Amino acid sequence: MARDVDWLVFEKAVEVTASAVRGAMGAEGSKEARFVGDVFREVWAALKEASQELPERTSRPGFGG
Numbered sequence: 001m002a003r004d005v006d007w008l009v010f011e012k013a014v015e016v017t018a019s020a021v022r023g024a025m026g027a028e029g030s031k032e033a034r035f036v037g038d039v040f041r042e043v044w045a046a047l048k049e050a051s052q053e054l055p056e057r058t059s060r061p062g063f064g065g
Contacts, residue, residue, distance in 0.1 A: 009051050013044040 017040040024035075 009047045010044070013040060013047050016043045016047070 017036070020039050020043070021036050024039075
């Protein structure tokens, strides 16, 4: 299960990073690759930390648990 959560967190980090970088690049043109990497690392760390606080999923989705 941890691997599944890691993958979902990774995908969300990529999505948030892309959005943040697009917003930051709007007025300035292009940014260095280092900037994009820095943004990704910060987003990844924040999402990993937040995912640790999520309750463990013990039941399957649907009726009757």
